[in-house]
Amino acid sequence: MIYLDNAATTPVLDEVLEEMLPYMSARYGNPSSLHSVGRDAKAALDKARERICNALNMDGSGSMVIFTSGATEANNLAIKGFAYRMLRDGISKDDLMVIASSIEHESVLEPCRALEKEGFNVRYLPVDKDGMLKSESLEHILASSKCKSILVSVMFANNEVGTIQRLKEIAEVAHKYGAFVHSDAAQAIGKVKVDARELAVDMLTISAHKAYGPKGIGALCISKDVRLEPILHGGGHEYGLRSGTQNVPGIVGLGKVAELVPRFIALYQGRVRQLRDRLIKGLLEIPYTRLNGHPEERLANNAHISFLGVNGEDLIIKLDEHGIAVSTGSACSTLKQKESHVLRAMGLSREEINGSLRLTLGIQNDEQDVDYTLEVMADVVRELRRVSPYSKYRS
Incomplete structure (x- = not known):
């Protein structure tokens, strides 16, 4: 199987597993x-906390790494912890605001919607057509707001189209x-380099299984100035927050x-980026295709393409039959079977959304994987278009 769904999850590296195993037994x-x-x-x-602080260049005086079950x-x-803590500190709901981008992961958007209901x-x-947030839109909201306490939540890089936000600029406006x-x-x-001090963000979410670690573990890294209310109650582990x-x-x-x-970043910014460029170039040679997401400021492993006249789920099934694993978007939203809110926010047409496919490379992939995928993809797209009611895309 050629696995090109590394944005959904990644295999656990042997050296990661080797370090974990003693803590499962002896x-x-x-x-x-x-x-x-x-x-x-x-x-x-x-x-582990020390390693994470070093990797993210966190300020060691007062910053905390709170371990969770995942991102x-x-x-x-x-999000909820911030809002509830502000309430506890005596700030009314009218004086509180949470701001999020329209293309956030559902694990950000759903808590926001829950707070709205409260x-x-x-x-x-x-966002614009490339999935890029404009800091001017954030400044417009902040400048006109009279709220006493505000949280801005903007993802570092989008899980579907791979667009990397200008987070430092956004943080400067927010602060x-x-x-x-x-x-x-x-x-x-x-x-990509994630430097908490350079970015000047107050909270960062990370997950192990997106980077060759185990599922079911993540962390919220917070600066010393952040106060949160726990959303899970019990014995008071993790500094009383989880x-x-x-x-x-x-x-x-x-x-x-x-x-x-550091080793992962070197691989992604080197060999994986070259493979991605090779993959994108080949996919765009198929007629009636378009690249989604920012053409340059995107994750080094992400190729998100719309194939007009083809249904993305049909593509997944056909490619799977040829031993290639890909996806249409967020793995966490697949069970909901709904149209991508990310692509909709970027202004794509329904046809472009329905024909979209996400291919995400990993450090385990090679040129043979890419070349085989390109060969199969051209044949599969041609076959699906041949039986499609959209005759204008047949070739």
């Missing part, structure tokens, strides 16, 4: 226990008006991923 302690077995587990957590929980904690002020920022900034960096980690016995093997795996980030 070193099985609960990190909250006071005895030596527990202290050993606690030391593993501390080491979805981390995003919920950032009476909070929530605003959504538009000019005293707003806090959260960024979902789940797709960016290991593919109750529940920590997933020590998963956390160890995430820590190892963080240590490997």
Whole structure:
């Protein structure tokens, strides 16, 4: 199988698994226990936090890494935790605002919608045809707002089309008006430099399984100035912000991923980028196709293409029959079977949305994978168009 769905998940590297395995058997302690077995587990957590802080260049004085079950929980904690803490601190809902881009992952948009139902002020920022947010639209909202406390949530890189936002510029505008900034960096980690200090963001979400680590573990990295209310209640783990016995093997795996980030970035910005360019060039040679997302400021492994006159799900099935795994977009939204809100926000037509396909390379792919995919894709698209009711695309 040629796996080109690395934005959905990635295989666990052997060296990551090797570091995790002892904590599934011999070193099985609960990190909250006071005895030596527990202290050993606690030391593993501390080491992972240190690795993550180093990988993200976080300010060591007061910043925290809060381990969660993944990026979805981390995003919920950032957004709901911020809103509920402001309420607890005496700020009314009328004086609170959450701002998110219109192309955020559902794990950001759904908490925002939930807050809307509770009476909070929530605003959504538009993007251009390439999926790029304009800081002017954010400044317009902030300049006209009288809210006392504001959170801006803008993803580092889009999970569907791969567009990389100008996050530093966005953070500068937000901070000019005293707003806090959260960024979902789940797709960016290991593919591009993520420097918390340089970006000047207040909260960052990361996930292990998007970068050759295990599923079921992520983290919310927060600066010393951020105050959150827990959304899971219990024994007060993770500095009182995320109750529940920590997933020590998963956390160890995430820590190892963080240590490997420089190597991953070198691979993505080198060989993987070259493969992606080869893939995009070949796909665009197929008639009636278009590249979605920013042509340059995009993740080094992302090729998102619309094939007019073809249904994307039919393409997935046909390619799977030829041993190629791809997707139409966010794996987390597949079960909902709904039109991509990202492509809709970018202004694509229904036909362009229905014929879209996301191909995301990984460090395990090679030229043979790309060339075989291009060969098969041309034949499959031609076959599907031949039986399509859209006769103008037949060739």
